[in-house]
Amino acid sequence: MITPTSPQQASRQARCYEKALEILPEMRKGGLYQCFDNHDGSYLIVKQAYTNRVSDNSNYVVNLLTETCTCPDWQNHRDFCKHLIGVEIMLAAIDYDEGLEKMLSDFDSAECSTGCDAHYWIDR
Ligand SMILES: [Zn+2]
Numbered sequence: 001m002i003t004p005t006s007p008q009q010a011s012r013q014a015r016c017y018e019k020a021l022e023i024l025p026e027m028r029k030g031g032l033y034q035c036f037d038n039h040d041g042s043y044l045i046v047k048q049a050y051t052n053r054v055s056d057n058s059n060y061v062v063n064l065l066t067e068t069c070t071c072p073d074w075q076n077h078r079d080f081c082k083h084l085i086g087v088e089i090m091l092a093a094i095d096y097d098e099g100l101e102k103m104l105s106d107f108d109s110a111e112c113s114t115g116c117d118a119h120y121w122i123d124r
Contacts, residue, residue: 002079016073016080016081016085024090027086033086034048042062042065062084
């Protein structure tokens with residue numbers, strides 16, 4: 001992720017984060033925004049829109065290797081956009097969920113050796 005070099009860029013990055021957090025649930029579960037892993041370091045973002053009740057989708061490609069996006073916002077500023085930030089947060093969140101799930105299953109399987117009801121963390 002690019003580090004902002006001006007207050008203007010920093011505040012734009014903050015707005016991109018806010019927007020990314022808004023669309024994140026839909027990107028993860030599928031909704032108005034959908035996200036598809038291209039398995040080459042890039043992700044296809046489909047934004048479903050309807051104009052006069054006719055489907056009018058926009059497709060953008062986020063490339064994590066080059067940290068680029070094909071959307072107008074990224075093309076205009078060439079630093080970041082809500083799609084790029086959204087994909088980065090989404091992947092970090094998936095790692096977090098998997099890590100959390102594993103920790104909780106480890107937690108359940110470990111019991112205190114003194115026979116009390118307390119569970120404790122074990123290193124595996
Ligand atoms: Zn974008």
